Amino acid sequence: MNDADYIVVGSGHNGLACALKLAQAGHKVLVLEQADQAGGASKSGEVTIPGFTHDLYATNIGLFLGSQIYQEMKTEFHQNGFDIAVSDQPFASVFPDGDGIGVYTDAQKTIAQFQRHSNHDADSWKALLKFFDETAPHFLPLLQMPLPSWPAARQLYRMWRALGYAKTVELGSMILKSPRQFAEYWFENEKVQSLFIPWAFHLDFGPDVSGGAQFPFVEPPLDHRNGMAIAKGGISNLIQSMVKTLEKRGGQVLTQHPVEKVLVQNNRAVGVQLANGNKIHARKAVIGNITPTQLITKLLDQETLPSAYVERYRKFRYGPGTMMIHLALDGPLSWKAGEDYAKFAYVHIGPYVEDVARTYSDALNGELPASPLLVVGQQSAFDPSRAPEGKHTLWVQVRALPAKPQRDSLHEIGIGTWDQMKDAYADRVLKKLEVYAPNVTQQIIGRTVYSPRDLEVANPNLVGGDSVSGSHHLDQNFLFRPVPGWSRYKTPVDGLFLIGASTWPGGGLNATSGYLLAKQLLKA
Numbered sequence: 001m002n003d004a005d006y007i008v009v010g011s012g013h014n015g016l017a018c019a020l021k022l023a024q025a026g027h028k029v030l031v032l033e034q035a036d037q038a039g040g041a042s043k044s045g046e047v048t049i050p051g052f053t054h055d056l057y058a059t060n061i062g063l064f065l066g067s068q069i070y071q072e073m074k075t076e077f078h079q080n081g082f083d084i085a086v087s088d089q090p091f092a093s094v095f096p097d098g099d100g101i102g103v104y105t106d107a108q109k110t111i112a113q114f115q116r117h118s119n120h121d122a123d124s125w126k127a128l129l130k131f132f133d134e135t136a137p138h139f140l141p142l143l144q145m146p147l148p149s150w151p152a153a154r155q156l157y158r159m160w161r162a163l164g165y166a167k168t169v170e171l172g173s174m175i176l177k178s179p180r181q182f183a184e185y186w187f188e189n190e191k192v193q194s195l196f197i198p199w200a201f202h203l204d205f206g207p208d209v210s211g212g213a214q215f216p217f218v219e220p221p222l223d224h225r226n227g228m229a230i231a232k233g234g235i236s237n238l239i240q241s242m243v244k245t246l247e248k249r250g251g252q253v254l255t256q257h258p259v260e261k262v263l264v265q266n267n268r269a270v271g272v273q274l275a276n277g278n279k280i281h282a283r284k285a286v287i288g289n290i291t292p293t294q295l296i297t298k299l300l301d302q303e304t305l306p307s308a309y310v311e312r313y314r315k316f317r318y319g320p321g322t323m324m325i326h327l328a329l330d331g332p333l334s335w336k337a338g339e340d341y342a343k344f345a346y347v348h349i350g351p352y353v354e355d356v357a358r359t360y361s362d363a364l365n366g367e368l369p370a371s372p373l374l375v376v377g378q379q380s381a382f383d384p385s386r387a388p389e390g391k392h393t394l395w396v397q398v399r400a401l402p403a404k405p406q407r408d409s410l411h412e413i414g415i416g417t418w419d420q421m422k423d424a425y426a427d428r429v430l431k432k433l434e435v436y437a438p439n440v441t442q443q444i445i446g447r448t449v450y451s452p453r454d455l456e457v458a459n460p461n462l463v464g465g466d467s468v469s470g471s472h473h474l475d476q477n478f479l480f481r482p483v484p485g486w487s488r489y490k491t492p493v494d495g496l497f498l499i500g501a502s503t504w505p506g507g508g509l510n511a512t513s514g515y516l517l518a519k520q521l522l523k524a
Contacts, residue, residue, distance in 0.1 A: 003030065003271070003280045003281050003282070004028045004029060004030040004280065004281075004282055004283070005022070005027040005028045005029065005282065005283050005284045005285075006019070006022050006027055006028075006029045006030070006282060006284055006285050006286075006287060006521075007029075007030050007031075007032065007271065007272055007280060007282040007285075007286045007287070008029065008030070008031040008032070008287045008288075008289060009032055009259045009262075009272065009286065009287065009288045009289060009290060009299075010031075010032075010033065010040060010288065010289030010290050010461070010500065011031050011032075011033035011035075011038035011039060011040060011239075011243075011253055011255070011289070012039065012040025012041065012042065012289045012461070012500060012501075013039070013040065013042050013064070013238075013239065013242065013509055013511050013514075014289050014499050014500050014501075014511060014512070014513050014514035014515075015031055015040070015287070015289030015499065015500070015514055016031065016038070016239070016242040016243065016246060016253075016514070017067070017069040017242070017511040017514035017515045017518070018287055018289070018499060018513075018514030018515065018517055018518045019031050019246055019251050019253075019514075020069060020073065020242065020245060020246050020249070020251070020518075021069065021514075021515055021518030021519065021522070022251075022518050022521065022522070023246055023249035023250055023251040024249055025522050027284070028250065028251075029246070029250075029251040029252070030251070030252050030254070030280065031246070031251065031252065031253040031254070032254055032257045032258075032259055032272065032274075032280075033253065033254065033255045033256075033257060034255075034256070034257065034258035034259070034275075034460075035255060035256070035458070035459070036255050036256050037236070037255060038239050038240070038243055038253055038255060039235070039236060039239035040289070040459055040461060040500075041057040041058050041459055041461070041462060041467065041501075042055075042057065042058045042235045042236070042238065042239055042509065043055075043056045043057065043235065043236055043239070044056060044231075044233075044234030044235045044236040044237075045234075045236070047326055047448045048326055048327065048328040048393075048446030048447060048448050049328045049445065049446040051387065051388050051391075052328040052386065052387050052388075052391065052393050052446065053233065053234045053385075053386045053387070053393065054234075054326040054386075054393050054395060054448075055230070055231075055234060055235045055377075055379065055395060056324065056326070056450070056458075057324060057455070057459075057462075057467065058235060058467075058509055059230055059235060059377055059379060059395060060228060060229070060230065060345075060346075060509070061084070061229050061230055061231055061235070061238065061509050062222060062223070062226060062228065062229050062509075063508045063509050063510040063511075064238070064509040064510065064511055065084070065226075065229055066510075067144070067510055067511040067512060067515065068144060068511075068512075068515050069511045069514075069515050070511065073245060076241075076245045076248075077238070077241040077242065077245060078241070080240070080241040080244040080245050080248075081237050081240055081241045081244065082231060082237055082238050082241035083231070083232040083233070083237070084229050084230075084231065084232060085229070085230050085231075085232040085379075085382050085383035086226075086227040086228065086229045086230075086382070087227050087228045087229075087230075087343070087344070087345035087381070087382040088104060088105040088106065088227050089102060089103075089104050089105075089228075089340070089343050089344045089345065090103055090104075090105070090223035090224070090227055090228035090344070090345050090346065091103055091220070091223060091228065091344060091345060091346040091347070091348065092195075092337075092341055092344040092346070092347050092348070093191070093194055093195045093198070093347070093348045093349070093350065093351065094335060094336070094337045094341065094347055094348075094349055094351065094436045095191060095194075095337075095351045095352075096351060096435060096436075098336040098337060099191065099337060100335070100337030100338065100341055100347075101113050101114070101116070101117060101191055101192065101195050102340070102341070102344055103195070103220060103223060103224050104224070105224060105225070105226070105227045107224075110125070110224060111125065111126070114192060117189045117191055117192050118187070118188055118189040118192060120187075120188055120189075121186075121187045121188060121189050121192045124186045124187055124188075125186075125187075127186075128186055128217075128221070129221055129224070131174075132217070132218075132221040133221075134163070134167070135159075135163065135167070135171050136218075136221070138155070138158065138159035138162055138163060139159060139171065139175075140218075141155055142155055142156070143505050143510070143512065144505075144510075144512055144515075144516075145516075146487075146488055146489075146504070146516050146520070147478055147479040147487055147488075147504050148479050148487070148488075149488075174213060174217060175211070175213060175214045175217065176210060176211055176213070176474075177210070177211075177212075177213035178205075178207060178208050178209055178210050178211075178212055178213060179196065179197050179199075179200035179201075179205055179206075179207045179208075179209070179212040179213055179215075179216055180193075180197070180207040180208055180353055180357075181213065182196065182212075182213035182216055182217060183196045183197060183207075183216065183353065190352060190353070191352075193353055194350050194351060194352050194353055194356075195220075195348075196216035196220060197216065197350060197353050197356050198348040198350060198356070198373055198375065199215045199216040199219045199220065200212035200213070200215045200216055201356055201360070201373050201399050201400065202215065202375065202397075202399070203215060203319065203468050203472045203506075203507060204319025204320060204400070204466070204468065204471050204472060204473070205472070205473075206356065206357055206360030206361070206364075207353050207356055207357045207360070208357060209473060210473075210474060211472075211473060211474040211477065227345075228345035228346065230345070230379055230382075230383060232383055232385060233383070233385045233386065234386065257274055258274065258275040259272045259273070259274060259275070259299065260272075260273050260274060260275045260298075260299075261273040261298075261299055261300075262286055262288075262295075262299045262300055262493075262496060263279060263281075264300070264301075264304050264493055264496075267304070267492075267493060267494055268493065268494040268495045269282065269285065269286040269493050269494070269495040269496035270282060270286075270495070271286065272286060282495070284495065284521070285495040285496070285497060285521065286495060286496050286497070287496075287497045287498075287499060287517065288496070288497065288498050288499070288500075289461075289499050289500045289514070290460070290461060290498070290500060290502075291316070291460070291461050291463060291469055291470065291500070291502045292313040292316045292470075292482045292483070292498065292502055293313060293314070293316055293463065294460060294461075295313065295491070295498060296310050296313045296314065300493070300496075304493060305491075305492055305493070306492050309486070309491075309492050312483040312484075312485075312486075313482070313483060315483075316470060316476070316482055316483060316502070317470065317471040317473075317476060318403075318463045318464050318466040318469075318470055318471060319400070319466045319468065319470070319471045319472070320360070320363040320364065320399075320400035320401060320402060320403070320464075320465075320466065321363070321400065321401040321402060321403045321452030321455070321464050321465025321466060322397060322398060322399055322400065322401065322452060322455060322462075322465050322466070322467040323372075323397075323398035323401055323422070323425065323426070323429070323449065323450065323451055323452060323465070324395070324396070324397060324398070324449070324450040324455070325394075325396040325398065325426050325429060325430075325447070325448075325449050325450075326393070326394070326395060326396075326447070326448045326449075326450075327393070327394035327396070327440075327444050327446065327447055328387070328391065328392075328393060328394075328444070328445050328446030328447075329387075329391060329392040329393070329394055329440075329443040329444060329445065330391060330442075330443045330444075330445050331390065331391070331392065331443055332378075332381070332392055332443075333378070333392075333394070333437040333439060333440055333443065334437060334438065334439045335347070335436060335437050336436055336437070336438065337436070342378065342381060343378070343381050343382070344378060344381075345377065345378060345379070345381070345382065346375055346376065346377055346378075347375075347376040347378070347436075348373065348374070348375055348376075349373065349374040349376065349432065349433065349436055350373050355371055355373075356373050358370075358371075359371065359372050359373055359399070359400060360400060362402075362409050363400040363401055363402050364402075365402075366402045366404070366405060366406035366407065367402065367405065367406070367407050367408065367409045368401065368402070368405050368407070368408040368409060368410075368413060368421070368425060369400075369401065369409060370409045370410050371432055372398050372399060372400065372401065372429065372432075373398075373399045373400070374396055374397070374398060374399075374429065374432065374433060375396070375397040375398075375399065376394065376395070376396055376433065377394070377395030377396070377397070378392070378394065378395075379393055379395060380392040380393045391445075392443075394440075396429065396433070397467075398425075398429050401425075401452055401465065402452075403452050403453075403463075403464025403465055403466075404464075405418075405421065410428075412424075412428075413425060413428075417453070418451035418452060418453035418454070419451070419453070421451070422449050422450075422451035422454070423449060425451075426447070426449045430444075451465065452464055452465020452466075453465065455467065461500065461501065461502070467507070468501050468506065468507025468508070469500060469501035469502045469507060470482065470501065470502045470506075470507075472506050472507065477504075477506060478504065479504070481502070481503055481504045481505075481506060482498070482502045482503055486498075487503070487504050488520070489503060489513065489516070489517045489520065497517055497521075499513040499514045499517050500513060500514075
């Protein structure tokens with residue numbers, strides 16, 4: 001007896017996107033989730049004080065709004081409770097001297113920000129936008145195509161024909177630069193350069209890691225054009241709308257149903273065994289919205305896999321960890337850079353390129369950084385539904401931290417477990433934030449801290465607190481993700497597939513791997 005056509009292990013947005021597409025085609029789909037709430041790293045909740053809604057991990061949904069699943073099903077998503085809040089002040093960086101620089105959707109306001117620091121850099125910003133506008137229609141579609149594939153090859157050929165040899169090569173050179181090389185190529189002022197570096201660090205690209213330029217090249221122009229988008233009322237509203245849309249198509253999502261093992265017969269996945277011993281069978285396939293290491297260490301007997309495959313997956317690398325600090329505030333922050341900075345969706349505090357480079361080096365060497373990069377999210381500034389009137393939420397992503405610290409760079413915090421260290425390190429973070437927003441301490445009325453270890457306990461895909469489920473460095477990205485030879489979501493076991501942030505096109509709320517696999521399965 002087959003309990004479902006397809007079983008999806010994990011209810012992250014990619015798992016749900018895959019399930020939706022399969023259910024739309026008339027298949028019986030079952031999604032199994034170990035946690036008590038669907039969404040993976042896309043969850044919100046009242047984790048500080050009742051009435052204050054925080055996005056626990058991911059928050060920026062810009063990529064999702066450009067996804068194919070959203071374009072196809074957005075009417076239903078919105079009918080089922082999803083709505084969007086957009087900030088016309090997407091991001092900014094602030095500096096110790098009380099200065100700041102911000103990017104708006106308003107072109108003139110943004111140019112004025114660059115001109116305050118450098119007329120040359122204002123002209124370079126215009127040139128960067130022009131280069132992006134010329135090239136983006138040709139390379140952005142590649143991010144929604146399987147790699148390698150004939151459609152991707154045809155898109156590359158069309159790009160070469162449209163842009164010409166010189167500009168195509170220039171684009172390739174641009175994407176392969178390190179974040180520092182990218183910033184120095186376009187801009188001369190150190191503050192303007194520092195405005196772009198954090199976007200690479202949202203993943204695991206320190207300033208001097210090749211290939212990191214792709215993110216500061218893409219994200220700032222898109223945010224400038226479109227604003228910063230979040231799910232109104234919390235990102236769980238997006239997830240729940242996907243779940244409801246799936247259920248209306250006959251699909252089912254079961255939370256608190258941890259999968260213990262994938263059942264294999266004659267080298268074919270035939271179902272799963274739950275932690276309670278119950279078995280659920282799949283007529284067509286099992287799809288894991290999980291990391292490669294979970295597949296080989298937990299869900300499969302390694303004897304069922306080729307030894308070379310197991311060895312490659314053992315070497316799958318995770319990036320440095322992340323800490324999340326959620327604050328309930330009695331009122332807005334008073335930024336030294338000016339009142340307007342309380343309205344930006346993100347405020348980055350590096351502050352400078354060298355500071356981010358030092359933080360990255362410390363994290364890789366097992367040290368608690370003295371001054372980590374802070375991504376300060378002010379969601380309630382443009383989505384007031386997240387907090388009581390006059391109050392605010394604050395979302396602080398701390399990048400980057402070692403999964404298992406061996407020493408403290410300042411010799412202030414005794415090394416132990418993350419449970420023992422996290423509050424002391426959060427105090428360090430808030431002390432840094434206080435330099436730029438002096439009233440933060442007096443405004444805090446509620447605080448919750450998630451260490452890298454807490455992130456992994458809540459979601460096993462966030463190994464070591466790596467918020468994007470695996471390094472995106474060049475040797476583990478594009479057609480090499482998760483490992484060379486296995487970038488098309490297949491595994492050596494027939495009927496067993498892998499999707500999610502560990503697969504192409506990687507981290508972020510892009511909903512792409514799940515969608516692409518569903519299309520692939522429906523064509524088979």
